[in-house]
Amino acid sequence: MKLKKHQIANRDAWQGFAARYVKPAEEGWASDNPRWGIWNIPDSDIDLLPKNLTGKRCIEIGCGAGYVSSWMARRGAKSVVGIDPTPNQLATATRLEAQYQLGVGFVEGFGESLPFDDACFDFAISEYGASLWADPYQWIPEAARVLRPGGGLVFMTNHAFAICCVPDQDDEDAPLAEQLQRPYLGLYQNQWEFSSNEVEFHLPHGEWIALLAANEFAVERLLELGAPTADAGSNYAWADAAWATKWPTEEVWCARRL
Numbered sequence: 001m002k003l004k005k006h007q008i009a010n011r012d013a014w015q016g017f018a019a020r021y022v023k024p025a026e027e028g029w030a031s032d033n034p035r036w037g038i039w040n041i042p043d044s045d046i047d048l049l050p051k052n053l054t055g056k057r058c059i060e061i062g063c064g065a066g067y068v069s070s071w072m073a074r075r076g077a078k079s080v081v082g083i084d085p086t087p088n089q090l091a092t093a094t095r096l097e098a099q100y101q102l103g104v105g106f107v108e109g110f111g112e113s114l115p116f117d118d119a120c121f122d123f124a125i126s127e128y129g130a131s132l133w134a135d136p137y138q139w140i141p142e143a144a145r146v147l148r149p150g151g152g153l154v155f156m157t158n159h160a161f162a163i164c165c166v167p168d169q170d171d172e173d174a175p176l177a178e179q180l181q182r183p184y185l186g187l188y189q190n191q192w193e194f195s196s197n198e199v200e201f202h203l204p205h206g207e208w209i210a211l212l213a214a215n216e217f218a219v220e221r222l223l224e225l226g227a228p229t230a231d232a233g234s235n236y237a238w239a240d241a242a243w244a245t246k247w248p249t250e251e252v253w254c255a256r257r258l
């Protein structure tokens, strides 16, 4: 299949970003206690991963260096596959799998065209992977196709409020503004002033619900996450904890395939 412009641009960008993500990946693989997103929120607070995945076939879509996949393997999954288009990310993932030997398989590919049979997974997850970097109008139908009826889908990405409040300037570390900086309606593909060619995807909440429903998913939960405290730390300079005690920086959609 011919790749879209955004797929080539995002893979090229992630070839460069990958080195920055080695250390967090090593910490993630070393831990039995999943922590999520910008604020490292413990899984025990938000329950994104089923506690027991025994016998389940799991996929991480846009797995990067694969620490979420390692957590699913540790929770007893029968099989875990991580898919990602970026060779440098997969190199870290396969090195860490060789070290920990949890039995996670890694495949090079895009969320928009999953090289798997229909209904072959019980659970799918994406933490800032396909959920941010793949076209939702292509990866959600693919997730629906590869999940069996009753299978679960969980994905985490930036909250639409945060996206609407990113200052329009050439500084990726600039803190979020307290005024809206761009329209919410029509949110879809986004290229920041400070980025090179990479493209992010965000949707208004009504669009996510319509897209999930059109692909036979029932939405079970929408978590809107901010900073736990006004002095909470994060690895991202733009993520201002004082801002994030008033508005959410992250959203997590939990849906079930009908």
Ligand SMILES: C[S@@+](CC[C@H](N)C(=O)[O-])C[C@H]1O[C@@H](n2cnc3c(N)ncnc32)[C@H](O)[C@@H]1O
Pocket: 007, 010, 011, 014, 021, 061, 062, 063, 064, 065, 066, 068, 083, 084, 085, 086, 089, 109, 110, 111, 112, 127, 128, 129, 130, 133, 134, 135
């Ligand atoms: C932030 S990482 C996500 C992995 C991990 N959860 C993390 O936070 O480090 C983003 C990943 O999305 C991947 N990605 C980019 N375009 C993608 C696409 N079209 N489909 C699936 N993944 C994609 C990148 O290669 C990158 O490894």
